[in-house]
Amino acid sequence: VTRGRDRALRAALAVGRAIGESRVITDEELLERFAGDESDQEPVQPHAAVIPASAEQAAAVMRIASEHSVPVTPRAGGTGKSGGAVPVQGGIVLSCEKLTTIKEIHEEDLVAVVEPGVVLGRLHEAVEERGLFYPPDPASLESCCLGGNVAENAGGPRAFKYGVTSHYVLRLEVVTAAGDMIRVGHRPVKGVAGYDLPALFVGSEGTLGLFTEITLRLLPGPPHVSTLLAPFPDLPAAGRGVGAILAAGLIPRVLEIMDARCVDTVRSEGAALPPGAAALILAELDGSEAGVEADLQVAGTALDGAGASEILVASGPVERERLWKARRDLSEALGRSHSHKISDDIAVPRSRLVETLERLESIAADHHLTGATFGHAGDGNLHVNFMWDDPGLDGEADAARAATMRLALEMDGTVSGEHGIGSVKRQFLADELGPGVLDLGRSFKRLLDPRGILNPGKLY
Numbered sequence: 001v002t003r004g005r006d007r008a009l010r011a012a013l014a015v016g017r018a019i020g021e022s023r024v025i026t027d028e029e030l031l032e033r034f035a036g037d038e039s040d041q042e043p044v045q046p047h048a049a050v051i052p053a054s055a056e057q058a059a060a061v062m063r064i065a066s067e068h069s070v071p072v073t074p075r076a077g078g079t080g081k082s083g084g085a086v087p088v089q090g091g092i093v094l095s096c097e098k099l100t101t102i103k104e105i106h107e108e109d110l111v112a113v114v115e116p117g118v119v120l121g122r123l124h125e126a127v128e129e130r131g132l133f134y135p136p137d138p139a140s141l142e143s144c145c146l147g148g149n150v151a152e153n154a155g156g157p158r159a160f161k162y163g164v165t166s167h168y169v170l171r172l173e174v175v176t177a178a179g180d181m182i183r184v185g186h187r188p189v190k191g192v193a194g195y196d197l198p199a200l201f202v203g204s205e206g207t208l209g210l211f212t213e214i215t216l217r218l219l220p221g222p223p224h225v226s227t228l229l230a231p232f233p234d235l236p237a238a239g240r241g242v243g244a245i246l247a248a249g250l251i252p253r254v255l256e257i258m259d260a261r262c263v264d265t266v267r268s269e270g271a272a273l274p275p276g277a278a279a280l281i282l283a284e285l286d287g288s289e290a291g292v293e294a295d296l297q298v299a300g301t302a303l304d305g306a307g308a309s310e311i312l313v314a315s316g317p318v319e320r321e322r323l324w325k326a327r328r329d330l331s332e333a334l335g336r337s338h339s340h341k342i343s344d345d346i347a348v349p350r351s352r353l354v355e356t357l358e359r360l361e362s363i364a365a366d367h368h369l370t371g372a373t374f375g376h377a378g379d380g381n382l383h384v385n386f387m388w389d390d391p392g393l394d395g396e397a398d399a400a401r402a403a404t405m406r407l408a409l410e411m412d413g414t415v416s417g418e419h420g421i422g423s424v425k426r427q428f429l430a431d432e433l434g435p436g437v438l439d440l441g442r443s444f445k446r447l448l449d450p451r452g453i454l455n456p457g458k459l460y
């Protein structure tokens, strides 16, 4: 441990000489803010934090870290839910907080070029001002950054119609573990020269390279959006409502589901939701005004047939934003309701959604925990929360998490729909991938990072 610390501090000194001492932090108190993220992973303080102001400076940091064999953990907004930005083996945290330039928004090419520290919500505003649209919208959009979004392949409610971050990454400038700068991908929307390397880097959780510039595909902004709320008497009925919307031939841009506890929590945060709802579907439709109006009718009929107690349409941007604010704050609000909470993220085939929801309720009851599930039902992506107050139940929560992962795999699903593996879910990855695929992943890692300095202790 001491040798590791000494080596990290020697590397930090060398970084200071190369890019300026003011860019290096070694003061223990100041290092605290680089220790944790928004997951259940215990924070771990790095030996140093480095805040480069350019891609070239970031490359210099990586070169020096490689020479000293010191771990480097990239960090963007620090909102990750799987421990990705936590420097579990100490070393250097490389923060993207000064890499915040939106370099270009090109209306004709429908492309944005950004640095990794740009906050997602800021990019949304900048492109929407020009009538353009960048669909990925994790609920953390006010504080997560594009670097973290690409590294986690972030999704969000709109992924159902528009896909996740990987669908929008055209080109990446990457600093390798050795400190070389490479560009993978292409600026035009089409291009098939060579292997699809952006696909390898997107979702690599900071373990294969450091992104310093990201070229993203944009879309024209949809002219009209409507939000629809449908309360249901129970969760399975809401699950059937999801199927009914799809069976009616609609692809809403958002198709979310919430159980009773989530509905109560959203209501307690000030959203005007109908009393008595034990489950809720939140759907959003976009397109031309006439098209959206027609789709609303079809969706209403489908939901009615599935047993919705009423259909409410949020009129106007203020009402929609109030609803979305409550939805975005849901995870934190659930956290406030009990002294302990773990949250998980799984995805199952949509046809298994109702069965999964029912079995999740049983898992919570079996382990004497309070369960709360919401999620992007259109994608089969569920956020499963277990809450408790009695510290004696900590072990039950671990067992409930393991049971949830087993359930996801039994349903032919995945242990992570969008939050990634990081350090928190490593123990479940082998069950999903099997030894052959695990070895393949480790081979990629060895090829790109032979010294194992990029975000060690994560993913594979």
Ligand SMILES: Cc1cc2nc3c(=O)[nH]c(=O)nc-3n(C[C@H](O)[C@H](O)[C@H](O)COP(=O)(O)OP(=O)(O)OC[C@H]3O[C@@H](n4cnc5c(N)ncnc54)[C@H](O)[C@@H]3O)c2cc1C
Residues within 6 Å of the ligand: 037, 038, 073, 074, 075, 076, 077, 078, 079, 080, 081, 083, 084, 085, 096, 116, 137, 138, 139, 140, 143, 144, 145, 146, 147, 148, 149, 150, 151, 152, 153, 154, 155, 156, 157, 205, 206, 207, 209, 210, 211, 212, 328, 331, 332, 418, 419, 455
């Ligand atoms: C309230 C809340 C709601 C959320 N909702 C959603 C949601 O709806 N959908 C969803 O997908 N996620 C959601 N998340 C999870 C989280 O916001 C996303 O995973 C997000 O993409 C993380 O971005 P970040 O900038 O905070 O990354 P960080 O937490 O800083 O880092 C995440 C990972 O990215 C790596 N990384 C960071 N920068 C770089 C870089 N420049 N190059 C290479 N690797 C890098 C880090 O090493 C780490 O492994 C939510 C989180 C919270 C707290």
